[in-house]
Amino acid sequence: MKRKHKLICGFNFLTSSSRLLFSSTSLVGQWSCQTSERYKQRVIGLLLELSWVLRLRATTTTISQWRGEALVCCHFFPGLVLVLSTAGIMSALEWYAHKSLGDGVYWIQERFYESGNRANIWLVRGSQQDVVIDTGLGLRSLPEYLQAAGLLSPERASGPPRRPLLAVATHVHFDHAGGLHQFEQVAVHQSEADALATGDNFETVTWLADSEVVRAPSPGWTARQFRVRPVQPTHVLQDGDIISLGDRQLTVMHMPGHSRGSICLHDRDRKMLFSGDVVYDGSMIDWLPYSRISDYVGTCERLIELVDRGLVEKVLPGHYNTFGAERLYRLASNYISNAGVCHKVSTFAMRSIANLALRVTNSRRPTT
Numbered sequence: 001m002k003r004k005h006k007l008i009c010g011f012n013f014l015t016s017s018s019r020l021l022f023s024s025t026s027l028v029g030q031w032s033c034q035t036s037e038r039y040k041q042r043v044i045g046l047l048l049e050l051s052w053v054l055r056l057r058a059t060t061t062t063i064s065q066w067r068g069e070a071l072v073c074c075h076f077f078p079g080l081v082l083v084l085s086t087a088g089i090m091s092a093l094e095w096y097a098h099k100s101l102g103d104g105v106y107w108i109q110e111r112f113y114e115s116g117n118r119a120n121i122w123l124v125r126g127s128q129q130d131v132v133i134d135t136g137l138g139l140r141s142l143p144e145y146l147q148a149a150g151l152l153s154p155e156r157a158s159g160p161p162r163r164p165l166l167a168v169a170t171h172v173h174f175d176h177a178g179g180l181h182q183f184e185q186v187a188v189h190q191s192e193a194d195a196l197a198t199g200d201n202f203e204t205v206t207w208l209a210d211s212e213v214v215r216a217p218s219p220g221w222t223a224r225q226f227r228v229r230p231v232q233p234t235h236v237l238q239d240g241d242i243i244s245l246g247d248r249q250l251t252v253m254h255m256p257g258h259s260r261g262s263i264c265l266h267d268r269d270r271k272m273l274f275s276g277d278v279v280y281d282g283s284m285i286d287w288l289p290y291s292r293i294s295d296y297v298g299t300c301e302r303l304i305e306l307v308d309r310g311l312v313e314k315v316l317p318g319h320y321n322t323f324g325a326e327r328l329y330r331l332a333s334n335y336i337s338n339a340g341v342c343h344k345v346s347t348f349a350m351r352s353i354a355n356l357a358l359r360v361t362n363s364r365r366p367t368t
Contacts, residue, residue, distance in 0.1 A: 090217045093148050095140035098123075103270065104248075105316070106151055110136045115212040119175040119318050122274055123151055124267075125163075126245020132167045133265060133274050134318060137208070137226070138179025139217040166235070168243065170276025170318060171259040172196045172228070173288075174206040180231045187235035187243070189254060192261030199230035201362045203259075205288050205354075237263065250274070255303075257296025258285055266306075271313040273328075279303060280317035281327065284335050287350035289358065297339050300332035307332075 090112075098108040108121035113136070122133040123146065130152065135142055143165070146152050153163045167183035169176055172192045180186050180196065188196050195203040208223040239254035243265070250265040255278040265274040277285070278299060286296050306312045307329045315328050 089219070090140060090215065092140040092142070092145035095217060096142065096145045098149060098151065110139070112213060112215040113137060114214050116319070117175045117212070120316070122316055124245065124248070124250070126248050128246030129164045129166060129244065131243060131245060131250065132165065132183070134170055134176040134276065135167055135179030135182070137175065138182060139213070141182055142179045143182050166243070168265065169196070170264070170274070170278070171262040172204050173259060173277065174201070174204045174208065174228050176276065176318060177204060178226070178228050181229040185235065186231055186233050187237050188233045189261035189263050190236045190238055191256070192259065193233050193236050197230055197232050199228055201227055202358055203289055204228040205358060206362055207358065253302070255299040256292065257299045258291060259288065260290040260292070266311070268311060271311060272316060273306065273312045273314070274316045276318040279315065279328065279331055280319045281323050281331070282320055284331070287347045287354060289355055291351065293339050293344055293347060297336055300335045303332040304329060
């Protein structure tokens with residue numbers, strides 16, 4: 001029988017010699033019994049996520065065993081404890097994985113979202129600010145993963161504060177913007193700021209199937225429950241804006257076509273381009289709501305100019321693998337050469353079908 005997620009509010013009747021002290025933003029602890037590193041990471045990730053979601057401050061937390069099952073007990077005030085079973089619940093440390101590309105850049109992916117729509121998540125670390133470029137589906141807490149995996153500067157009681165963390169959406173499509181609600185600082189281009197603020201799941205083209213999530217993040221989860229949550233951006237971006245990380249600068253390039261608010265972030269000094277879905281090593285999609293072929297042609301012309309001027313050597317795209325300037329030039333040139341009458345007619349038909357399917361699908365999703 002399928003085991004269910006248990007959340008119980010009751011009297012403090014469980015005790016343990018393994019105690020953890022934690023707040024909503026930090027966790028320190030000492031394990032007094034031998035246990036596997038994987039188990040430790042799972043419990044710590046679960047505690048961090050519970051604290052983040054509930055926005056509560058616990059006085060102490062205990063780890064207990066009952067009938068062979070691990071229980072996390074969060075004590076909020078005398079006599080009241082939340083008891084959370086770890087059975088079947090995936091921690092952020094399990095959901096995500098990362099790879100360092102050097103020079104302060106990390107490539108993060110959602111391990112159990114197996115789809116061509118799985119987006120690349122990029123962490124760029126600076127001397128004064130860190131930036132997350134796109135956030136994936138957000139089925140587990142990305143900020144908690146970054147913290148638990150040691151990818152953020154440590155938080156200390158004394159000394160310099162942790163560097164600010166800004167989440168930047170290259171566009172608001174669901175596979176890139178689903179986790180934006182987990183961040184305090186969020187940036188998006190002005191053309192899509194309203195769609196993000198209202199949680200417009202038509203413009204975010206929310207289209208997720210159960211088969212694409214090969215391991216459910218929690219018991220009972222289904223793709224039908226998924227929505228891009230409304231987020232009020234703290235930073236509204238325009239073409240030419242500079243995002244300063246201290247020792248590196250990212251220039252915002254408004255590159256519409258795939259969506260009306262698509263952007264690239266250009267690290268001019270390092271000749272790196274974070275391209276989102278503007279361009280990746282695959283077919284460029286121009287048949288979604290608010291896609292526009294004429295805009296895409298103009299965008300591709302700007303991409304070719306970047307290559308001609310020697311301003312890009314490495315592209316870090318929204319999907320698939322990184323590639324170089326030569327491949328970027330070829331992808332952009334091919335799009336321009338193929339954007340004729342036949343392409344426009346077929347794209348119009350595909351967009352009409354996609355719009356209808358998205359309207360129907362999202363009308364059936366829960367609103368909360």
